[in-house]
Amino acid sequence: MAAKSDGAAAAAVCVEDANPPRCLSGPGSPAAGPRRRPGSSPAAAAGEPHSAADCCWLLCALLVFFSDGATDLWLAADYYLRGGYWWFGLTLVFVAVPSAVVQVLSFRWFVYDYSDFSRGDGAVAGWSAGGSRRCCIVCMWVFQTALHVLQLGQVWRYVHALYLGAQSRWGAGGAGRHLHWRLMFECADITMLRLLEAFLKSAPQLVLQLSIIIHQNTVLPLQGLSTSASLVSLAWMVASYQKVLRDSREDKLSMSYKAVVAQMLWHFFTIGARTVAFALFASVFQLYFGIFIVSHWCVMTFWIIQGETDFCMSKWEEIIYNMVVGIIYIFCWFNVKEGPSRFRMTIYYTLTLVENVALTVAWYAYRGPHTSDFYALLVVCMVACSFALGTFFMLLYYCLLHPDGPVLGSHWGGCVDDGEGVGGGVAGVIDACITPSQGSQTPGGSEPAITSPPRTLPRTRETGDPVPGEREKESCLPIFQVRPSPSSSPALLHRTPSSRVQEGPVIRIDLPRKRYPAWDAHFIDRRLRKAILVLETTSPISPRIQYRSSMMGSKEVLEYETTV
Structure with missing residues (x-):
């Protein structure tokens, strides 16, 4: 990977596992694996199943999408039948133009994501050469083109997300685990497209219809339905965007x-x-x-x-x-x-x-x-x-x-204790004690940096014995010292097998991680997505992503220990 420049970053990721490190380079070379969602147990790090509430949320989002577009078109037709051609034209313009812009963007993403299938460069496994492959490719392109021409590209994305969610929840064996990344990427795409459409279409439409209502000093039933649907769509998409963004980052607690x-x-x-x-x-x-x-x-x-x-x-x-x-x-x-x-x-x-x-x-x-x-x-x-x-x-x-606790009160530094997968006592508690400000400063995407231990626990020497008089010194200000990573230091509290995430390939991206509220680079750069999705289907164990720390070297991940 190259650093950010005027052009898109060059794609090159290193994959490390039990075997010697290997590199996948090029725009179609992939990487990744299901990520651990905040607050989930270590066992869920391989990809948390899609819950029934998540499925209901997607269904409601699809209903909001249909109600917003249908009421606007119905109202435009009503204006035309009543002879209000000026209002009919404005209403139709605020429906058609934003929708066309969003469909072009959605189809552009589809073309980039599936261009490897057409080239037949062998980067995607599971496709055999021959007439059947070419027939499937043609059908896929014709189907997607027809959907986007009919302004239904987002409907397909919603349906696809529902399908991936159902597969990840009820899929047998490792099938559900390997669908996690696809589901997260699809939800991110839907959210970005719908947020753009909401403020290009629903917001101007809402102002237009309210102006017509005030100008005419009367409210038609269809006008009330259209304005209500537009307002709900705007509020829904802003809240949905924040939820999906937080769900996509394991350094943030889910909403x-x-x-x-x-x-x-x-x-x-x-x-x-x-x-x-x-x-x-x-x-x-x-x-x-x-x-x-x-x-x-x-x-x-x-x-x-x-x-x-x-x-x-x-x-x-x-x-x-x-x-x-x-x-x-x-x-x-x-x-x-x-x-x-x-x-x-x-x-x-x-x-x-x-x-x-x-x-x-x-x-x-x-x-x-x-x-x-x-x-x-x-x-x-x-x-x-x-x-x-x-x-x-x-x-x-x-x-x-x-999600980070009461923001308007005192600084929150509470511990998240789900009661799952916590073995080794103190290690499990320290893993869960991440403050909001510290959560966004984790050096890598795989595990959060370990911060200061809870004040209720005495500090230990390297041998594990309590330090005499430690409780009397707890009121002193901490001094941060840098020490090696846990794999090379005996001072770190030992983790039990039940609290350790199953080892697998680690994808090291040679870029500093973007700070919240930005999306991670592998959600924005579609070449990284290809790398992630390819490795997702070929790796027997879920891989993890690790970004280069902006404060530390890219070869060694350092952690901080609080001492008095």
Whole structure:
């Protein structure tokens, strides 16, 4: 692998196992294995089965997708039949253009992922030469082309994810284990595509339909269905994106479905208040509304760029990504930078509150004569209450349901104890004691760096005996010392076989790991994906991924020990 540059990183990964290390290089050369999800037992490191709740979540996501698109098309047809050709055209444009953009991107990903099948270079096992292979290739390409032309590429991805989830849950033998990576990659693709479509299609559609409702001073049933579906789609995709992103990283704790629901309600009410304020202002000041949106997008994009995000594999892709996130920032908060976000969130929501108040007051002062004072006050109260409810659910999420613990309280350093796979007592406890700030600084993707032991346990000498007077010195500040990896140091607490993950190939990627909330490089760089998927199907034991540490050498992984 090469470091990040203006172009995509060159693909070259090293695979280490019990045999001498070997390298797989080239764009089609693969690597990887099922990852250990946060909080799971060591036995689950080979790939956690897809739960029934995960399947229900995918089914609900598919339902949200269909309801959003179907209600918009139904409403456009209703406008046409009523003679509202101008509204029909705008509604149809906000459905067709974003959908086409997303389908082109989805098909581009498909072409890149399956180009090896067409070349027949032998990189993919399981395909035999001959007419049957060529027939399967032609059928696959025709099928995928037809799906994307019919704007159903995302539907196929959802169905494929459901199939992979069912196979990983009920697959016999090692079949389920080997589907973990495919499922994670498919979920990541769906989430990225749907998030892009939501803010290119659902958000403008929501503002448009609310503006029409305010302009006509009446609400049609189909308008209510369309706006509700668009708002639910926006809130759903922001929360779903955060959940899938956390699930993809083993250095982060997974988000529970209670937390996902809280995030959905948070974004549902804040985006609702924001879009109503937009629609109120746009119904009176169409030109100034366009100027306001463009100005807000430019300011937000500049703010994101100066934060030096690190999401993509090239500079130009990063700029395009920042421009897309600038569109998201028009409607809601979206974390794109590592570290505590309280200060940045406070700035964003303070600015949003000021803008909402200014837009609503401007509409109230210059509204048309057909709008009564009672109706105007009711709308203003609705905007205020919706924003207040969104703020309440945001505080609820961060105070009670955040995966890393209460963020607004004291620094959290609790231990995760699932009661599974913990043998060796102290070693199991230390493995589970990772603070949120430390979790994102693990040097490798295979195991978290071991940090300071719990304060309830006395420090030991290399012989394992307690140090006299240690409890009296626990109030002293710790001093960090560097020592060798556990395999070469007797001072590390011994792990029992039941607490050790089954050894297998280790894929070393010669790149520093991207910091949360960025996706890992093997989710963004599709050449790494190919390497991972090929090794997944050929390795008898689930391989692990390890990135080069940005602070340490790439040949030796060091760990820290707290001493007094």
